[in-house]
Amino acid sequence: xxxxxxxxxxxxxxxxxxxxxxxxxxxxxxxxxxxxxxxxxxxxxxxxxxxxxxxxxxxxxxxxxxxxxxxxxxxxxxxxxxxxxxxxxxxxxxxxxxxxxxxxxxxxxxxxxxxxxxxxxxxxxxxxxxxxxxxxxxxxxxxxxxxxxxxxxxxxxxxxxxxxxxxxxxxxxxxxxxxxxxxxxxxxxxxxxxxxxxxxxxxxxxxxxxxxxxxxxxxxxxxxxxxxxxxxxxxxxxxxxxxxxxxxxxxxxxxxxxxxxxxxxxxxxxxxxxxxxxxxxxxxxxxxxxxxxxxxxxxxxxxxxxxxxxxxxxxxxxxxxxxxxxxxxxxxxxxxxxxxxxxxxxxxxxxxxxxxxxxxxxxxxxxxxxxxxxxxxxxxxxxxxxxxxxxxxxxxxxxxxxxxxxxxxxxxxxxxxxxxxxxxxxxxxxxxxxxxxxxxxxxxxxxxxxxxxxxxxxxxxxxxxxxxxxxxxxxxxxxxxxxxxxxxxxxxxxxxxxxxxxxxxxxxxxxxxxxxxxxxxxxxxxxxxxxxxxxxxxxxxxxxxxxxxxxxxxxxxxxxxxxxx
Amino acid sequence: xxxxxxxxxxxxxxxxxxxxxxxxxxxxxxxxxxxxxxxxxxxxxxxxxxxxxxxxxxxxxxxxxxxxxxxxxxxxxxxxxxxxxxxxxxxxxxxxxx
Ligand SMILES: Cc1cc2nc3c(=O)[nH]c(=O)nc-3n(C[C@H](O)[C@H](O)[C@H](O)COP(=O)(O)OP(=O)(O)OC[C@H]3O[C@@H](n4cnc5c(N)ncnc54)[C@H](O)[C@@H]3O)c2cc1C
Numbered sequence: 001x002x003x004x005x006x007x008x009x010x011x012x013x014x015x016x017x018x019x020x021x022x023x024x025x026x027x028x029x030x031x032x033x034x035x036x037x038x039x040x041x042x043x044x045x046x047x048x049x050x051x052x053x054x055x056x057x058x059x060x061x062x063x064x065x066x067x068x069x070x071x072x073x074x075x076x077x078x079x080x081x082x083x084x085x086x087x088x089x090x091x092x093x094x095x096x097x098x099x100x101x102x103x104x105x106x107x108x109x110x111x112x113x114x115x116x117x118x119x120x121x122x123x124x125x126x127x128x129x130x131x132x133x134x135x136x137x138x139x140x141x142x143x144x145x146x147x148x149x150x151x152x153x154x155x156x157x158x159x160x161x162x163x164x165x166x167x168x169x170x171x172x173x174x175x176x177x178x179x180x181x182x183x184x185x186x187x188x189x190x191x192x193x194x195x196x197x198x199x200x201x202x203x204x205x206x207x208x209x210x211x212x213x214x215x216x217x218x219x220x221x222x223x224x225x226x227x228x229x230x231x232x233x234x235x236x237x238x239x240x241x242x243x244x245x246x247x248x249x250x251x252x253x254x255x256x257x258x259x260x261x262x263x264x265x266x267x268x269x270x271x272x273x274x275x276x277x278x279x280x281x282x283x284x285x286x287x288x289x290x291x292x293x294x295x296x297x298x299x300x301x302x303x304x305x306x307x308x309x310x311x312x313x314x315x316x317x318x319x320x321x322x323x324x325x326x327x328x329x330x331x332x333x334x335x336x337x338x339x340x341x342x343x344x345x346x347x348x349x350x351x352x353x354x355x356x357x358x359x360x361x362x363x364x365x366x367x368x369x370x371x372x373x374x375x376x377x378x379x380x381x382x383x384x385x386x387x388x389x390x391x392x393x394x395x396x397x398x399x400x401x402x403x404x405x406x407x408x409x410x411x412x413x414x415x416x417x418x419x420x421x422x423x424x425x426x427x428x429x430x431x432x433x434x435x436x437x438x439x440x441x442x443x444x445x446x447x448x449x450x451x452x453x454x455x456x457x458x459x460x461x462x463x464x465x466x467x468x469x470x471x472x473x474x475x476x477x478x479x480x481x482x483x484x485x486x487x488x489x490x491x492x493x494x495x496x497x498x499x500x501x502x503x504x505x506x507x508x509x510x511x512x513x514x515x516x517x518x519x520x521x522x523x524x525x526x527x528x529x530x531x532x533x534x535x536x537x538x539x540x541x542x543x544x545x546x547x548x549x550x551x552x553x554x555x556x557x558x559x560x561x562x563x564x565x
Numbered sequence: 566x567x568x569x570x571x572x573x574x575x576x577x578x579x580x581x582x583x584x585x586x587x588x589x590x591x592x593x594x595x596x597x598x599x600x601x602x603x604x605x606x607x608x609x610x611x612x613x614x615x616x617x618x619x620x621x622x623x624x625x626x627x628x629x630x631x632x633x634x635x636x637x638x639x640x641x642x643x644x645x646x647x648x649x650x651x652x653x654x655x656x657x658x659x660x661x662x663x
Contacts, residue, residue: 379600387604397612 004212004244004283005127007059010134012148014169023162023173026052026144027340030180031151031189033057035066035126036308036325037182038133042080043333045140046456049340052174053143054165056150056183060134063284064125064210067240068319072410072435073326074118075532079455082136083118086129090122091239096221098392098404102228105393110407115513116438117449121407123240125210126322154179154192156301178336179304182325185291187310195300199293200368202315204375207249207260210283211270214243223404225374225389229272234374234404237273244283247273248316250375257287290315292368294360298328299353302346305332312360317370317405320363327411328356334456334530338554343486348555351418359411366406373403410435413533420527420536420549428519436532439513441493444506450514453491453507455532458550460490461507462541463520468494468506477543486550488527493520529553571622 017024030040033055044051069086077083094111097104110120137143152171153164161179165172181189190197222237229235232250239245249269251260259265266285274280294312299305308325332352338344376382391398413419413433422431430437439450453459460481464470470478470492481488493507493514509515518526523540527549536549577583590606591599611620 380604383597383600383604384608387601387608390601391605391608395609398608401608 004210004242004281005125007062007127008131010058010145010147012058012168013146014167015144015146017174018167018169018172023175025160026050026174026176028052028178028180028336029054029161029163029174029176030182031055032182032184032308032310033130033134033145033147034061034182034184034308035129035133035322036310036329037180038130038137039076039080039326040180040182040307040329040333041137041143041145042082042133042140043329044337045137045142046080047333047337048142049333049337051143052176053137053145054149054151055145055147058147060127060130062127063208063286064127064240064244064246066126066129066316066319066322067123067238067246068121068323068407069124069129070319070323070408070410071112071116071118071120072408073323074122075435075438075451076326076330078118078452079330079532080136081140082132085132085136086124087118087122089128089132089241090124091219091241092119092122093219093221093239094120095218096223096404098389098402099222099224099227100386100389100393101226103393105389105402106399108399115440115511117440117451118438121319123238125240125244128241129322151183151189152192154189154304156193156304161301161303177303177340180332181304181306181310182308182329183310185309185313187306190295190306190310193300193304195295197293197295197313199291199313199364201291201293202289202371202375203253204371205251205253205255205257205287205289206316207251207257207266207269207285207287209247209249209266209270209285210240211245211247212243212281212283213245213278215274215278215280217245225385225404227273230269233376235273236404245280251287261285261287288316290371292364292371294357294364297353298356298360299349302349305336305349305352307332311356312364314363314367315371316367317374318363318367318407319405320367320408323408324360324363327359328352330531331356335555337530338486344554345556347557348418351416351555355411355413355416355418358415359413362411363408370403370405374405418529418535418553418555420545420552422537424539426519426524426537426539428517430518430526430534430537432534432536434534436526436528436534437517439509439517440511441514442508442510447510450507451532454528456530458486458488458530458535458553459528460488460546461514461518461520461526461528462490462492463515463518463522463524464492464494465522466495468496474541477541477546480543481546484547484550486554488546488550527553570616571619571626573626 028044028049028051030037030051030053033053041053074083077086094109097107112120148168150166151163152166155162160175160177163174183189219239224235227235230249232252234250236248263282267282291313292315295306298311307328314320335348339346339348373385376385388398388401392402416433419432436454441448441450478490481490491507493509496508525541526537527535527546529535535553590602
């Protein structure tokens, strides 16, 4: 097979910890350098948390694996400083076509509304994502990344976690305050700790191939139910970077995976699909099965946090695996940073479960429903599926029932204990818990995007009156917020820059979209978390409510709050 | 019992005509085609009704007297979705994309 991509090899290096003969202490250890563990390391680096990242292997994933990365993930990578690189390498697609038998039954367009920096999705092979994150870690510095370091033992204790790590030079021991477990779906650490992961295991098998084509196929997602060229129930064709195409064939239940993986067989299948005349090279083939399940809790013994596939798994329909895991990390690291700095109580860490378990359930629910539609399990289920597809060709109502994957959307964190509920009505869906919406803006340094002004710290967005001036009283509140124990940096949004506001934080709402998306009548104030989710919002700026909301977002009880405020 | 929102009072002006039309729908169809025709009919009518509470009620009644443990098991789960996932609440996802 011709390889479209050579996997880099990252050298194993012996480290001083291996020679001390006693467990060496590190504040944070992350296990697993897949997309989720790498994102965790990047976020630790951005927050200045000293950390070690261990991986059993010495390279990136084999084959494309995850290929669709959602807008929210790209925004998180923007916050971590590598969104642009991913988008420029990736392929932007908006159009999807759905076929039933030999006929196209409809097409859909995912093009998001205008005025967002990032597209709804990009397609990019997971190995490129991993390489890009590793490169970014190198630029930021501060990550102690150890390849061919396999965790073989974990001992939680009252004041930390002990680890045994195996290397080509033998085993050594470490201990840490916090352990982030990103060791993937099979999670050896989950097994070492005897923690169950419950849910549904599916019997369906999918043959997945990366194919390099010179042909000018359009950049679209094509999904066939009951394709005419293949006896299985579904096939997916989707473009990736470098003219590589992903083809997924659902196999018959009784298919022999090893037989199906033989290149001659795969090539014959692809020819039946694309036509004899299309020239392509087969790059990678694999057969996969999947589960939809999760751990009961993602925080264990107070100091161990499961993230990504280690904590929860979904079927690939909907691209919710890596995209979900990246949001886990986005949710966890700022909390860890505040708790480790002594600025928030350890209780804040419990909100990781409170926020990410409902998010995982939403992903599991959606991907399970897609799986049921794509691979019906009973005669009745199949009849409804086929009836839906037959109606969908002519009747738009039925298109909304067709489910070839409900694509990943960000978690809304509606019921989070960190939210301060609205007490006024807003003409905007960005209520407490929602991730902030983007909009084009201008600052003193030029054209920019709103989301690039938010995140990593607590921020505020204050809507000035039309003339751009901010009252002396509000300026005073904004200064007080900026100078607190937990500083809140406030951005002032107006129609034009005003010399009268607080220095250097003015935002011009060039298209009026900030105001529209946030329901930003003059005086409106949004308090925003380090992960760009909304904590609370008010129609006018007063110091006390903001302080209370801030303390609540830090996981403080009322009594705690009074001591700190 | 909760007040029913599904209208189960006689509604059809000519019940025999309707019944005949229903059977004629299936004339000359194989069993599999009949299943598809029934499924299409249900989907069309469900969309016409468009009220989830009414549909839930109809789903519940449709299941009465059928299957193991009959209606009570379905009532507890709140719906007749076949693949109930562990601990995942069966709530409706409103903002879906196709
Ligand atoms: C066919 C397919 C298509 C997919 N498509 C998409 C998609 O389009 N979009 C999407 O978002 N998701 C998709 N996914 C899911 C996505 O690939 C996973 O969710 C993602 O890889 C999870 O990342 P992770 O970092 O949690 O785990 P992994 O990627 O599994 O990484 C785990 C890492 O831990 C290391 N490790 C394991 N054990 C140890 C140990 N004991 N000590 C040290 N290191 C260890 C491994 O070497 C590995 O590097 C797809 C999956 C498949 C199979």
